[in-house]
Amino acid sequence: MNVPVEKSKKPAMSLEKAAKARRKFLQSVGLVGGVVGLSLLGYIPVLNASPHRLRPPGALNESDFLSSCIKCGQCVQVCPVQAIKLGDIDDGFGLGVPYIDPREQACDFSCDAVQCILACPTGSLTYKKPPSLNIREGALLAEAPILKAKENDPEPTLNLKERIGIARLAQPSACLAVQGKGFKGQARGAGFDGKMRYMDVDRWKPIPIAEHPYDLPLCDLCVRECPVKGAIELRQLKSADGSTRMMPVVLEPCVGCGVCEMVCPSEPAAIVIDAQATWKGELT
Amino acid sequence: MSRFTDLFMGMLGAAPKKPAVVSEKVQKIMFLKYEDKDRYIKEKMHARDHHLVSHKWRNRRWAVLLAVNLLFVFSFWLDIQILEGALTASRFVGFHLIDLNSALQVMLAHKHIIVNLFIGTFTVFLIWVLLGGRTFCSWVCPYHLLAEWAEALHIKLVGKKLITDHEFHRGTRTVFWLLFALLAIVTGYTVFETLSPTGILSRALIYGPSLALGWVGLLLVFEIVYSRRAWCRYVCPIGLTYGAVGTLSPLRVSFHVEHCFHEGDCRKVCLVPHVLDVTVKGRASEESMSLGPDCTRCGLCVDVCPTGALRYEVKGLSQLL
Numbered sequence: 353m354n355v356p357v358e359k360s361k362k363p364a365m366s367l368e369k370a371a372k373a374r375r376k377f378l379q380s381v382g383l384v385g386g387v388v389g390l391s392l393l394g395y396i397p398v399l400n401a402s403p404h405r406l407r408p409p410g411a412l413n414e415s416d417f418l419s420s421c422i423k424c425g426q427c428v429q430v431c432p433v434q435a436i437k438l439g440d441i442d443d444g445f446g447l448g449v450p451y452i453d454p455r456e457q458a459c460d461f462s463c464d465a466v467q468c469i470l471a472c473p474t475g476s477l478t479y480k481k482p483p484s485l486n487i488r489e490g491a492l493l494a495e496a497p498i499l500k501a502k503e504n505d506p507e508p509t510l511n512l513k514e515r516i517g518i519a520r521l522a523q524p525s526a527c528l529a530v531q532g533k534g535f536k537g538q539a540r541g542a543g544f545d546g547k548m549r550y551m552d553v554d555r556w557k558p559i560p561i562a563e564h565p566y567d568l569p570l571c572d573l574c575v576r577e578c579p580v581k582g583a584i585e586l587r588q589l590k591s592a593d594g595s596t597r598m599m600p601v602v603l604e605p606c607v608g609c610g611v612c613e614m615v616c617p618s619e620p621a622a623i624v625i626d627a628q629a630t631w632k633g634e635l636t
Numbered sequence: 637m638s639r640f641t642d643l644f645m646g647m648l649g650a651a652p653k654k655p656a657v658v659s660e661k662v663q664k665i666m667f668l669k670y671e672d673k674d675r676y677i678k679e680k681m682h683a684r685d686h687h688l689v690s691h692k693w694r695n696r697r698w699a700v701l702l703a704v705n706l707l708f709v710f711s712f713w714l715d716i717q718i719l720e721g722a723l724t725a726s727r728f729v730g731f732h733l734i735d736l737n738s739a740l741q742v743m744l745a746h747k748h749i750i751v752n753l754f755i756g757t758f759t760v761f762l763i764w765v766l767l768g769g770r771t772f773c774s775w776v777c778p779y780h781l782l783a784e785w786a787e788a789l790h791i792k793l794v795g796k797k798l799i800t801d802h803e804f805h806r807g808t809r810t811v812f813w814l815l816f817a818l819l820a821i822v823t824g825y826t827v828f829e830t831l832s833p834t835g836i837l838s839r840a841l842i843y844g845p846s847l848a849l850g851w852v853g854l855l856l857v858f859e860i861v862y863s864r865r866a867w868c869r870y871v872c873p874i875g876l877t878y879g880a881v882g883t884l885s886p887l888r889v890s891f892h893v894e895h896c897f898h899e900g901d902c903r904k905v906c907l908v909p910h911v912l913d914v915t916v917k918g919r920a921s922e923e924s925m926s927l928g929p930d931c932t933r934c935g936l937c938v939d940v941c942p943t944g945a946l947r948y949e950v951k952g953l954s955q956l957l
Contacts, residue, residue: 380805380870387831387871388815394830395823419745419824422738422753423835424725425843429712438839441848445825448724448839473725473732474742475750482748 397444405451406627410469410477423448427468454610462549490630498581517608527622528571535571574612643928649807652913655921687942693935723838732756744820769882774934813873886951893920895945902937
C-alpha cells in the first residue's frame with residue numbers, strides 16, 4: 353500500500369520544489385534588476401550637473417575625475433582650511449567625490465604645496481596630467497601661478513598646471529567698488545566660519561576671516577585677498593555718461609580658487625567662480 | 637585540486653557536492669561514531685551539557701572591527717595621522733593601502749593606473765592573502781557589524797512568525813560582480829561605489845553623517861523584514877573579490893569530523909552556510925577539512941560548536957609546531 357502513495361506524492365513534491373526554485377530564480381533576477389537599476393540612478397545628477405561642482409586643484413576633467421576618484425577623502429584630511437567636502441548621494445556617481453564650495457570656504461593655497469594633490473592615491477588630483485588625458489582649451493595656465501604669500505621666496509610659484517575655474521563679476525551692480533563704496537568691518541559678518549591665511553598674522557596658521565576686520569576707503573577685498581599674483585585687478589572704467597568708476601577685472605592667471613567669492617561682502621556675492629570654466633579672454 | 641575547484645564554484649553559487657570518495661579513516665570514524673546509538677546520544681548530551689556558551693571570537697572580532705574603524709576616525713578627528721583616509725583607500729603611517737574592490741572599480745572605470753594605486757592595491761592584496769581574504773568582511777567592514785545586529789532582529793521576528801525569510805540564489809552575487817565590473821568599464825563611472833554601504837559608512841564615520849546613510853538604513857530594513865543578510869550574501873562584490881583572494885590564504889577555519897555530532901548549530905549561525913556543508917553527516921571526506929574561500933573567518937561557528945570540531949587554523953603552521 354505504501355508504494356503507490358509514495359509514488360503519487362513524489363511528483364507533487366518535485367513540482368512544488370520546481371515552483372520554489374522558479375520563484376527563487378525570479379526573485380534573484382528581481383534583486384539584480386532592482387539594485388542595478390538603483391545604482392544607475394546615479395547617472396541623473398551627473399548628467400544634470402549644471403553648474404558643475406568646483407573640484408580641488410589638480411583635478412582631472414570631470415568625467416575622468418569621477419571615474420578615477422576612489423572616494424577616500426584623503427584630500428579632505430590634509431587641507432589646512434577644510435575647504436574640501438565630499439559629495440553626498442544626491443551627487444549620484446559623485447558620491448564621496450571631493451568638491452569645494454567657495455562661498456563657504458575657498459581654497460586659499462595656505463598649504464603652499466597643494467597638499468590635496470600630494471595626498472591623492474589614484475591620480476585624480478595630479479600635478480602633471482598623463483598625456484593620454486586631454487587638456488581642455490583654456491584650462492592650461494600660461495605660466496605657473498605666483499603665490500603672493502611666497503612672492504619673496506626663492507620658489508614663489510604654485511605647482512599647478514591647470515585652473516579649476518574662473519572668477520566672474522556676476523553682478524556688477526552689487527559690487528561695492530563699482531558703487532564707489534568702501535568697506536568697514538568683518539568681510540562676511542561675525543558668524544562666518546570661513547578661514548584664511550594672513551601673512552601679517554601667521555604664515556602657517558589660517559584664522560577665521562571674522563577675526564580680521566577691514567577698514568577700506570574703497571572696497572577691493574577680492575583684489576587684496578586674491579592669493580595669486582596678477583589674477584585680478586581694479587580698473588578704472590569710463591561709463592557712457594562720462595563718469596568713471598572702479599571695477600574688478602579677472603585676468604588670465606586666475607586659477608579659480610574662490611577666495612574672491614568667499615570674501616565678497618555683498619550678499620549674494622557680486623563675484624563668483626564658474627567651476628571648471630576655461631579662459632576665453634578678458635571680460636569687460 | 638577538484639575540491640579546490642568545487643569550493644571556488646561553491647563561492648560563485650554552485651550547490652555543494654557530495655564527496656565522490658570518502659577516505660577509509662573517515663569511514664572508520666563514522667562507523668565507530670554510530671556503532672552504539674545509546675552511547676552516541678549520551679556523548680552528545682554530555683558535550684551539550686558541558687558546552688560553555690561563549691562569544692569569545694565574536695567579541696574579539698567586534699573589538700577589532702571597532703578598533704580599526706575608530707583608528708580611521710581618530711586619525712582625522714584628533715589628527716594623530718596613523719590611518720588616514722577611509723576604507724576605500726588610506727595611508728597607514730604613510731604607506732598606501734587601497735581596498736581591492738574599490739581599486740578594481742577605479743581601474744576598470746578610469747583605465748589608467750598610477751604607481752601609488754598599484755602599490756596600495758598590492759600591499760592590501762598581500763595583507764588579505766595572509767589574513768584570510770573575506771576576513772575583511774567580518775573583522776573590518778562596518779556594514780557587517782550593523783548587518784549582524786539587523787540579523788539578530790530578523791531571527792527574532794522569524795521566530796515569532798511575524799515575518800518569513802526569503803532566500804535568493806547565491807549565484808546572484810557573482811552576477812552582481814560581473815555586472816558592476818561591466819558597468820564600470822562601459823559607463824566609465826565607479827557605479828558600485830554609489831551604493832556600497834561599506835564606503836558610505838566608513839566615510840560617514842570619519843567625515844560626518846550623510847544623506848547616503850538613508851540607503852544603508854533601507855538595506856538594513858530589507859534584511860530585517862525580508863531576507864536575512866541579503867546584501868552580504870547575494871549582492872556585495874567586495875565579498876567575492878576578497879573571497880577570491882582568500883582562496884590562497886593559509887588562515888582558515890577547519891573542520892574535524894571526529895568530534896562532530898552533525899547537529900548543524902554551526903550552519904544556523906553562519907553567514908555563508910554552504911561552506912559548512914562538510915559538517916552535514918556523510919559530506920566530509922577527510923579527517924580534517926578547511927572551509928571554502930567564501931568563509932569570512934568570523935568564528936561564530938567556532939564559538940557555537942559544543943565539541944571543538946571547528947577551529948581556526950593556519951595551514952602549515954600546525955605541521956611546523
